[in-house]
Amino acid sequence: xxxxxxxxxxxxxxxxxSAVAVVFSQTVVRxxxxxxxALGSTSALFFLANADFVGAAQLLIYVGGxxxxxxxxxxxxxxxxxxxxxxxxxxxxxxxxVGLLFLFVVFASLNGVExxxxxxxxxxxxxxxxxxxxxxxxxxxxxxxxxxxxxSSTDGNVLTPGxxxxxxxxxxxxxxxxIGAAYLARAKRRAVQPN
Amino acid sequence: xxxxLNSYLFVGAVxxxxxxxCMATKRNGIGVLMGVELVLxxxxxxxxxxxxxxxxxxxxxxxxxxxxxxxxxxxAVALAIxxxxxxxxxxxxxxxANKLKG
Numbered sequence: 001x002x003x004x005x006x007x008x009x010x011x012x013x014x015x016x017x018s019a020v021a022v023v024f025s026q027t028v029v030r031x032x033x034x035x036x037x038a039l040g041s042t043s044a045l046f047f048l049a050n051a052d053f054v055g056a057a058q059l060l061i062y063v064g065g066x067x068x069x070x071x072x073x074x075x076x077x078x079x080x081x082x083x084x085x086x087x088x089x090x091x092x093x094x095x096x097x098v099g100l101l102f103l104f105v106v107f108a109s110l111n112g113v114e115x116x117x118x119x120x121x122x123x124x125x126x127x128x129x130x131x132x133x134x135x136x137x138x139x140x141x142x143x144x145x146x147x148x149x150x151x152s153s154t155d156g157n158v159l160t161p162g163x164x165x166x167x168x169x170x171x172x173x174x175x176x177x178x179i180g181a182a183y184l185a186r187a188k189r190r191a192v193q194p195n
Numbered sequence: 196x197x198x199x200l201n202s203y204l205f206v207g208a209v210x211x212x213x214x215x216x217c218m219a220t221k222r223n224g225i226g227v228l229m230g231v232e233l234v235l236x237x238x239x240x241x242x243x244x245x246x247x248x249x250x251x252x253x254x255x256x257x258x259x260x261x262x263x264x265x266x267x268x269x270x271a272v273a274l275a276i277x278x279x280x281x282x283x284x285x286x287x288x289x290x291x292a293n294k295l296k297g
Contacts, residue, residue: 077277103212174267
């Protein structure tokens with residue numbers, strides 16, 4: 001078993017088991033803990049798939065930002081320590097059965113598809129960029145429309161529209177959303193009743 | 196278990212299904228949010244795996260970056276709504292959100 005397979009097995013098992021643990025934990029604090037494990041090992045899977053910038057962004061934004069936000073939400077909405085809003089056992093059993101059925105359907109359909117293999121040209125073009133694992137510069141270039149990882153021999157079109165406009169839209173969207181969230185979550189002062 | 200495309204897709208499928216079950220069965224509003232995060236991560240695993248094993252190239256990684264950013268935005272708004280709900284009902288139980296029931 002090669003080193004990559006071993007690491008993949010370890011982190012895939014950690015991801016799947018902690019995702020299942022999120023479903024079956026009853027206290028919300030434990031759910032947050034298992035979610036941190038799941039997202040952290042997902043970022044390890046990203047590193048294994050040569051997507052080093054995405055893995056780093058996952059660690060910084062998801063584990064460092066979104067999960068801290070979620071934990072703050074847990075703290076601000078708990079009326080006592082270890083708040084427990086129990087799901088009834090029947091619902092857990094029903095959910096587990098439906099989940100197993102759904103998982104079976106997804107697995108069967110995944111196995112049934114013959115995924116298109118990359119062409120020799122694109123392997124050659126992409127291996128210099130993606131397989132090296134140093135994706136920061138190619139990612140930045142792809143925002144500008146230059147694609148060093150794409151096969152340029154078939155269509156002779158190396159300059160693509162690029163991701164700059166979607167990036168701008170997402171940036172403005174994030175700004176608007178954060179302002180809106182701060183407006184929604186502001187502390188409301190109740191009007192003082194005049195006696 | 197070797198690291199090939201189908202193994203990555205299986206991990207993504209497990210994350211997705213766990214997220215869906217989490218969204219459907221949790222009564223805690225924050226727990227429902229955690230289910231959404233799991234679903235988005237399952238999609239991200241798929242995008243990155245396709246970026247490595249097919250000729251999608253870097254497109255998959257760029258899309259997964261967008262997904263990460265939009266998930267942050269979604270979590271911020273949903274938490275603001277959850278805080279407002281808690282302020283009004285003094286509980287985060289989503290079963291009590293029944294005012295809009297027809």
